[in-house]
Amino acid sequence: MDQSFFVKTYGCQMNQYDSEKIDELLVHNGFKKAKNLEMSDVAILNTCHIREKASEKFYSDLGRLSIFKKNKEKLGEKMQIVVMGCVAQAEGHEVIKRNSMVDYVVGPQNIQSIPKLLKTKSNETIHTSFLCDQKFSSFPKSYHEGASRQITIQEGCDKFCSFCVVPYTRGNEYSRSVEEIYVEAKNLVENGAMEINLLGQNVSSYNSHVFDKSKKKKLINLSKLCNILSSLPKLKRIRYITSHPSDINDDLILEHKNNKKLMPYLHLPVQSGSNKILKKMNRKYSKEKYINLINKIKYEVKNMAFSSDFIVGYPGETDDDFQETLDLIDKVAFASSYSFKYSPRPGTPASLIEDKIDEPTLNKRLNKIQKKLNEQQQIFNETFLDKEIDVLFTNLGKKNNQFVGRTPFLQPVHVFSSSDLVGKILKIKIERLTSFSFHGKILSS
Ligand code: 5AD
Ligand code: SF4
Numbered sequence: 001m002d003q004s005f006f007v008k009t010y011g012c013q014m015n016q017y018d019s020e021k022i023d024e025l026l027v028h029n030g031f032k033k034a035k036n037l038e039m040s041d042v043a044i045l046n047t048c049h050i051r052e053k054a055s056e057k058f059y060s061d062l063g064r065l066s067i068f069k070k071n072k073e074k075l076g077e078k079m080q081i082v083v084m085g086c087v088a089q090a091e092g093h094e095v096i097k098r099n100s101m102v103d104y105v106v107g108p109q110n111i112q113s114i115p116k117l118l119k120t121k122s123n124e125t126i127h128t129s130f131l132c133d134q135k136f137s138s139f140p141k142s143y144h145e146g147a148s149r150q151i152t153i154q155e156g157c158d159k160f161c162s163f164c165v166v167p168y169t170r171g172n173e174y175s176r177s178v179e180e181i182y183v184e185a186k187n188l189v190e191n192g193a194m195e196i197n198l199l200g201q202n203v204s205s206y207n208s209h210v211f212d213k214s215k216k217k218k219l220i221n222l223s224k225l226c227n228i229l230s231s232l233p234k235l236k237r238i239r240y241i242t243s244h245p246s247d248i249n250d251d252l253i254l255e256h257k258n259n260k261k262l263m264p265y266l267h268l269p270v271q272s273g274s275n276k277i278l279k280k281m282n283r284k285y286s287k288e289k290y291i292n293l294i295n296k297i298k299y300e301v302k303n304m305a306f307s308s309d310f311i312v313g314y315p316g317e318t319d320d321d322f323q324e325t326l327d328l329i330d331k332v333a334f335a336s337s338y339s340f341k342y343s344p345r346p347g348t349p350a351s352l353i354e355d356k357i358d359e360p361t362l363n364k365r366l367n368k369i370q371k372k373l374n375e376q377q378q379i380f381n382e383t384f385l386d387k388e389i390d391v392l393f394t395n396l397g398k399k400n401n402q403f404v405g406r407t408p409f410l411q412p413v414h415v416f417s418s419s420d421l422v423g424k425i426l427k428i429k430i431e432r433l434t435s436f437s438f439h440g441k442i443l444s445s
Contacts, residue, residue: 003041003118004034010058011048013199013241014108014170015085017152019046021139022084022111028140029115038068042080042118047087049165051343055087059098066101080104080118084111086169090347092126108170109155112138132156132174141187147394147423148237148406149193153181153225154200159244161271162282162350163311163342166201173201175208178220178228185229192423195237195392196229198222203240204247223255230261236425237392237408241267242309245285245293256301263408264301265335268294269309273328274321277314281350287328294332305335305380305409310373312365313342313357315350322365329372335380335409336436337373341366377436381411384430388443389413391428393421412437 005026009019022044027033034040043065048054062083069079080103083095089107096102104117107128112135117127132155142149156170185196200206206222220228226238238261245268256262268290272278275286297304310325329337341362344351357365384407391413393405403421405413405428413428414437415421421442428440 002030002032004039005031005042005044006034006037006040007044007046008037008061009046010054010085011046011050013150013197014152014155014201015046015048017150017199018085018108018111019044020142020144022046022114024140024142024144025112025115025138027143029119031115031118037065041078042082043069044082044084044114047083047085049086049090049169049345051340052345053343058083058087062095062099062102066099069101082106082114082118084108084114086165089128089169090165092128096125109135111135130156130171132171136176136180142184142191145191147192147392148195148197149188149191150197150199151181151184151188152176152199153240154203154206157201158205159202159284160282162280163314163345163348165345165348168347170201173205175206178208178210178225181225182228185235186232189232189234194235194423194425195239195394196235198225198229198238198240200240201242202244202247204243204252221249221251223249223251226255226262227259230259235261237261237263239263239265243268245270245283245290248293248297253297253300256297256304264304265307265409266297266304267307267309270328270332271309271311272314272317272321273325274317275324277317277321280316280353281311281314287324291328291331306332307336308332308334308338310337310339310369311342312339312369313362315342315353315357316355317342317357317365322368325369326372329369329376333380334373334376336377339366339369339373380409381433381436381438384411384438385433386430388427388429390425391415391440392425393423395422407438414439415442417442 007019007022009015037043047058072079081101082104083102084106088105092105095105105126109131110127113127154175156173157166158173160167204222208220209217210220212218270290273287389407391405391407393403395404397404397414401416403415427443429443430438430440432439
């Protein structure tokens with residue numbers, strides 16, 4: 001009988017992409033999908049290591065799942081548990097030590113081996129070599145459909161920010177070939193995709209090459225890749241995430257200016273507005289450089305909106321340093337942002353610094369920054385009230401005849417319609433704003 005599987009995903013879009021690939025790979029290999037982890041023969045946890053909260057959530061789920069597995073075994077039923085993702089890569093031995101019910105620990109660049117491991121019942125538990133080349137070429141054609149899809153174009157990071165585990169969990173920067181990405185994008189578009197989000201831990205350092213007609217090697221960076229993909233007629237929107245401020249070049253700014261398919265929204269994490277902290281974080285830019293870059297982009301690309309990530313309470317962050325972050329936020333005016341309390345991660349240089357910020361101060365700073373960022377988001381969103389905007393509809397809403405889509409700036413929009421809107425880009429008049437999403441009505445197609 002076919003074995004069933006279920007994948008639970010923690011963390012970022014790169015993990016979502018990997019989970020989808022594992023799903024496709026297992027279906028391709030004759031496995032069938034289960035409704036949830038408990039009902040599966042193969043329970044797969046695709047883990048995140050970026051902050052302590054994410055990895056602790058996984059360990060507590062694993063605890064529950066392993067008790068379930070033990071009970072199943074008592075009834076003579078079998079279950080295999082596979083732990084993949086960044087916790088698997090960073091602390092595979094720890095996973096096995098903490099929970100002996102785990103069958104396989106598979107790092108993000110070894111997931112292509114999962115069907116074989118399951119079929120051959122390998123004795124080797126931990127699989128964590130860095131095998132990016134083999135990974136992407138092992139996946140079958142995607143069978144999933146959807147108006148908005150994602151493609152990992154780059155994996156790993158060479159920046160080594162002092163707080164971050166990514167260089168250790170995803171390895172060195174690796175860019176997929178242009179041909180491979182183009183073929184994948186074409187397939188997604190043929191399956192109904194109108195928007196593609198290009199993913200990478202450091203997508204702005206994407207770097208590959210093609211050979212032109214005279215067999216000369218031509219370097220392809222992110223802007224050129226966006227340009228190439230925009231030649232797919234049915235592809236209407238291109239996005240990319242996440243970028244590093246040091247990698248944004250004039251080519252990319254120009255591409256935003258000239259390529260209407262490239263959405264005017266840039267997620268550009270600054271992390272802190274204090275030069276002292278930025279230096280300690282090894283971010284390789286100053287707050288002045290960041291603000292100048294934002295101003296340059298705003299000048300060149302008139303409707304560009306920005307979002308960012310912030311870490312509050314990095315070791316040694318004083319009230320004055322934190323105030324500098326708040327001042328930077330005022331200067332930039334972000335459309336939306338994510339903010340996190342600093343979380344020491346094993347193996348990172350920052351985790352060795354003694355000068356930790358106490359929990360009450362961390363909480364106070366997080367509340368303060370989130371209040372400011374929410375206010376900015378509200379102000380940004382209010383500028384759209386009573387205006388018309390293009391919305392790409394991707395999903396059904398919670399209510400009857402309701403559809404949900406996104407503006408070019410990623411704001412969710414809810415609209416009622418008696419005909420199916422999924423897979424359409426329509427002009428919508430924005431009528432109302434509730435917390436962070438819009439409600440509107442159709443104006444035209
Ligand atoms: N603590 C808190 N936040 C972190 N991030 C990365 N590492 C840590 C950490 N150790 C945040 C950064 C990054 C986002 C993906 O997660 O803001 O941009
Ligand atoms: Fe982590 Fe991003 Fe810094 Fe790379 S650039 S180390 S992924 S925070």
